[in-house]
Amino acid sequence: MSTASYIHHYEAPKGSAPLVFTFHGTGGDEHQFPGLIQRILPDAGIVSPRGDVSEYGANRFFRRTGEGVYDMADLALRTRQMTAFIRSYKAQHPDRPVYALGYSNGANILASVLFEAPDLFDRVVLMHPLIPFQPALQPGLKGGNVLITAGQRDPICPLPLTEALATYFNAQGAVVETFQHAGGHEVSQGEIEAITRFLQS
Secondary structure, three states: OOOOOOOEEEEOOOOOOOEEEEEOOOOOOOOOOHHHHHHHOOOOEEEEEOOOEEEOOEEEOOOEEEOOEEOHHHHHHHHHHHHHHHHHHHHHOOOOOEEEEEEOHHHHHHHHHHHHOHHHOOEEEEEOOOOOOOOOOOHHHOOOEEEEEEEOOOOOOOHHHHHHHHHHHHHOOOEEEEEEEOOOOOOOHHHHHHHHHHHHO
16 A cells, blocks of 8 residues: 555645644545644644545445444455555654544544554544444553544434543553533534644643
């Protein structure tokens, strides 16, 4: 795999600013989050891939057989592909902090990459993730910085599963922050503020 493996948006970082990967939600594309990163970290480099799986015309990063029911073999394949894509870009920007942000389906592929290759990132934002399985133990997560955001009434990503994911990261020794808003699957202003603080700290 190479940096040409996905259709994607790319902006080069300026100075010593981090390289930030963004991952859209179902039905989004590579343009969903670069604007947010530009506002939070104006000099950051941005790599924003488009999911290469189509679900009735909606872009996704891996297949599912139903709401919250993942094709685990496909998830494993797509995780390996995404990991190789990220490594290719990281190799082009050595000795630079690497951050990542994903929302919904994008948070899920990002989490799956993180389970397999925690060395890729310095900071990770998982917005409304849904991990309906128990990840394997991953000692490499120790000391990693993770922010998990959620809606308390999210019908797509139930809060108990979000809390279970935070518990998992804590158990691996990661430094975990969480933010919850009172709504559902939408992104709140308070959530954006929490993400801003996390990425700028």
